[in-house]
Amino acid sequence: MNCIRLISSSRLLNSRSGYRLTRVLAVLVALAGARGAIAAPEVPWAGKAPGGEVVRVAVEPPANPRYAHLAWPKAVRTADGTVVLGYQAGTHHGDASCPAVSRSTDGGKTFTPPQVLKEFGPGLEYSNSGNMALGLAHDGAVVLLSHGHTGNKTNHIFGWRSADSGQTWTPVNTSALGPNKTGSATGAVVMLPGRKLMVVGHYREGSTPYQVGIWSSISEDDGLTWGEPALVNNLNAGEPVVVRHQDRLIVFIRGRGPAKDRQFASISDDWGKTWRTELLNVQTLGAGATSLAHPFAMVNPHQPEEILAVTFERPLPGRAQLWRAPAKTLNFKHDRTLVELPRIPDDPHTDFGYAWVVPMEGRRALVFYYHGLGRGSCPIWVIDTQL
Secondary structure: OOEEEOOOOOOOOOOOOHHHHHHHHHHHHHHHHHHHHOOOOOOOOEEEEOOOOEEEEEEEOOOOHHHHHEEEEEEEEEOOEEEEEEEEEOOOOOOOOOEEEEEEEOOOOOOOEEEEEEOOOOOOHHHHHHHEEEEEEOOOOEEEEEEEOOOOOOEEEEEEEEOOOOOEEEEOOOOHHHHOOOOOEEEEEEEEOOEEEEEEEOOOOOOOOOOEEEEEEEEOOOOOEOOOOOOEEEOOOOEOOOOOOOOOEEEEEOOOOHHEEEEEEEEOOOOOOOOOEEEEEEEOOOOOOEOOOEEEEEEEOOOOOEEEEEEEEEOOOEEEEEEEOOOOOOEEEEEEEEEOOOOOOOOOOEEEEEEEEOOOOOOOOEEEEEEEEOOOOEEEEEEEOOO
């Protein structure tokens, strides 16, 4: 079992530009957390829900600037009700980010400080970890896969399982996924028949035989070992999220280049042996929006024939949009705006996105995202809403 590093968050001030405002916000939320979910204190750059739902900080940035930039959240809810939240913790996206996790045992009201699973950075085996995939195994264990890379020169996938709802983590065998065979593992880990699991990701430059496109990998033993990557498509696209609807697999994919404001879906009806890919009608809606961030999608737990999707529109003013579609047609219709992030001239809190939804009891759901400084302090936020 590997050693996990717990990051202290006791210091309140830092000289980094913009850090003090974010820390004060986070500390106020943390102090009030014991009394239950509260709305975020009024700061100009914080997001607001048009529907009046609570928007608050889920995980505050640690005082140590080495881990103060929290981003790209994924989350699951285990059988005992624990919410396990995974994300990247570093200085910024480009370098020295590390896979980290926090836990909530009170329904998402409060979360533990970041626990780093593996160190990445200058002088180490890989300089950065850019994304992760998170899900549940058939036996209830939490499975997390995260990639490490050094620019576009070299990369590998690392993985862990937790049998105790995210308290302790054991490394798994990902030797078939690298070095230099894949790129980034992203989105969800989904269950297939038997003890099989599937994960998807996108290829990076420096990999062979493919440097562009989407890949998938299957575990035959509930996430203990992972098989060779297989090509899903060769799109110039990335950050895929796989969803299982009955006997169909759907991979939602963020477009790049000319298609940066669109999303694609690759669909398989034979458990990933063959795929067909189509352009979705999900697109930017807000005035001035030019691109969509990392996709999120899941089967509606209250209406199993429906797919729910959430997209973040960029740049600021940013919006997280909720979409709905029949699972058979994937003809999406806009439902509502979940959160709006303001554009404030000269304000540095311009890094945001990557929504992830966790169904809770009843129709309640938690929608996680990140928002903060591009370099420096950046919290993980959460919206308490209804599906």
